[in-house]
Each structure stands twice: as C-alpha cells, then as structure tokens.
Amino acid sequence: MECVFGMVGKGFALVVADSSAVNSILVHKSNEDKIMVLDSHKLMGASGEAGDRAQFTEYVQKNVSLYHYRNGIPLTTKAAANFMRGELATALRKNPYMVNIVLAGYDKETGPSLYFIDYIATLHKVDKAAFGYGSYFALSMMDRHYHPDMTVDEAIKLADQCIEEIRSRLVVAPQNFIIKIVDQDGAREHSWRRTTKD
C-alpha cells in the first residue's frame, strides 16, 4: 500500500511519498519520512520492506558523502543512480534488498533528472515514475496531464490530483503524503498532505 511517485519540471524535480508505517493491519505511524535527502541536490524516495528501506538508503547516503569527502566534488545524479543500481544488482542473487527507489537530482550542467530504480536493479532515466499500488492511478494521471517544462505550481497541482485519485480509489489508501522538491537552490521539503494529525 506504499506509494512513491515523482516527475521532472522546468528546472526542478518533485518526489511524493506516502508516510505510513504499516504492519499487517496496524498503522504504527502515519508521519514517517520516506524521502531521504541524499545530499544538497539529491532526493531519494524509497518504498519497500521496513528494514531494507532504512538500511539501504542510509548505506547509499553514507557512501555518497564518502565520495564527496574523498574527492572534493559531489557525485552527479547519474553516477549516484548507477552506484545504487550496482549495489542492488550485486546483492540480488545473494541477499536481495526489497526496495524500490525514485531518485531525483539537480546538476548544474544537466539540470533536473529523475531515475526509476526497482528492487531487481532495473535502472531507467525518466520524466515521471511511480511505485506501489498508487502507481496504478498515478501513472495514467501523469501520462494524461504531464507535459515537459511544467512550472512548480502546475506540477504540484498534478501531484495533488494524483493524491486525490489514490485517496478515493485505493481500498486502503495511506492517510498522509509528503512532497519534496529539488532545484538549483537545493533539495528540501515542500509540504505535507494530511488527513490525520499524528
């Protein structure tokens, strides 16, 4: 029931994720932040098994920082995406990580980019991506209404439409969503969409 989706606009990239932490029928928490800020200009929305999600995303974050410290320059979004895919692929036939990731980043030279990385180490550079049961609704909404070079307001409006559709059509829809954005000024939290206060 976890939903993560994202899209690229004009000079920015957006990632939206639900914020529920669920164990069979119980909702333990509905304000869990699943979009990790990888570094100053990268966002990683992750969905999947509880332990794998936290452990893998933190592992990637620490390795990205290490590269930065060792070499003095940060990784590009493309390099970070390929690093993640390599780690998932290596672990796949031994101890697979059950995590699906939407990576959004902004590079000075190439602008905003979005990468779709799934748990069997598939890697695609895309304009829009979605994971989870929510993807059944979000993908078609985005296919219909997305156009290249959208403004922030247009993209937020599309994200809201996707969230509304998920809330009304998914049988056990998540209660709250978090939206994070990355552009030339950096990666930051944009807003929450709540139905419950927790």
Added chain:
Amino acid sequence: MKLDFSGLESSAPLYGGPNELLCDGFSAAPSFDLPVTSDFDGFQKNSIQMVKPAKGTTTLAFIFKEGVMVAADSRASMGGYISSQSVKKIIEINPYMLGTMAGGAADCQFWHRNLGIKCRLHELANKRRISVTGASKLLANILYSYRGMGLSVGTMIAGWDEKGPGLYYVDSEGGRLKGTKFSVGSGSPYAYGVLDSGYKYDLTIDEAAELARRAIYHATFRDGASGGVASVYHVGPTGWTKLSGDDVGELHYSYYPVEPAVVEQEMTEAVAA
C-alpha cells in the same frame, strides 16, 4: 508408520540378519518411528505452527509531558496452552532504559541483555551515556543482520537521555520506527483503541499510568493470548520506576463491580407444623 528406507541399504550386508550383536551401526539401514497419524503433512505443519512464536502478548509505551509510560501483560502461551501467567515482559536494560518483550521470549531476553552490555561498553569507551537513538540503532542493526533466520522480536526501547524522553519500535524484520505512541503484540489493536481515545500530551503521571493500565486490561479482556498481570513502569529524568502490577482479573471487578441483585420478595422459612 515406518518409512521404507530399504532402497538405501548397501547391496551386500557384511553380517547376517540374526547376528545383531556383531553388526556395527553403520551397516544397519537407518530408520526412525514416525507418529501414528493419517495426515502426516498436516501434523508437521501444525507442530511447526505451535512452536512458532506468534507474538501473543500486549505491550505498549507512549511519551507524554512527564516522560515515557511503559506497560505490558504477563502471559506466555504456546498455541492454546497458557504456559505462564507471570512472565516479565518489561526488561530493564539499564537504570534509565527499558525494553519490552513481544515474540520469542528467549530472543527478546538474550538480545536485550546483549544490548545492555553494548550500552555499558559505549559508556566506558565514550565517558557518556548512550542515547536512546543509538541504543535502538545498535539493536536494529543486529536484528537486521539476522533477518530471515527465524528470530522473532517485536520490541520497544524506551528511555530518557540528554534530548529528553525517547521511544523507538524495533522488530526482527529489521524495521525501526521513532514515535510517541506504540503498541506491539496480538492484543495491540485492542490496546490502540483505548490508548488513542484517552491520550493527551499533558497527562499527569497518575493519569498516564491509569491510561496504560486500562489499555492493557482491555486488551487482555478481548485477546486470549494476553493476560496475567498488567505491569506499568514510568521512565523519567532520573531513570525508570515500577509503578504498579495488578492482576487483570482483579482489575476487571474493580472497573466493573458486580451489582448485588435487587431482591423483591424474600422467601421465609415455613413454620414446621
């Protein structure tokens, strides 16, 4: 019912059948007695299910103005058999941190003790107490490394450190959640109902203890795998203290006293003629 292992026998046995004393163990065909059932596969599945720890318990913890309130029941069950009504499910990791037990008792006790050792080593190495964040991360990493190997642990780490009260939920699937209110175990949905409706951040210690006790009581009332004694602990700035331990049967009658039946007409003894 005996399985037929005759196909595994070596073609030329060294010693004859009647001379069993001269046979060494290796040349005899291996066999073992199986239980007498018509459905052996079903029997095997059921016996695994009985032994598998099913987190039959109710534990809860929440943060409020005065610290952390931790409460648990004390029943241990193996399938339909109640093996104990007096299990200590709140484990004292060190004087300012508590852990709760749900799942396999041995797993929880062992790994909480191990966590206590690691916390003490941290204190000695760094000359300061470990934070609740750090302690829960240590436990979560250990449990993550044993993922898929059959550990069954659903625990909450509650403590008071430099940043104030802290509460984390850690389980054997490797999940770790920071929060203000958690309940774990088969009785947890029942406890959540009472806890969510009565919770306010500004409770006094007594009100919070009563809320915790009541939530455990209601869970034990409805959940067969929870019962025994409702223990309530409080973690404050100076460490933890045990507040109460009440038998849930007695709690039932104190919350819902038996009304004496109203008698309309009393029968009197007939005078013997």
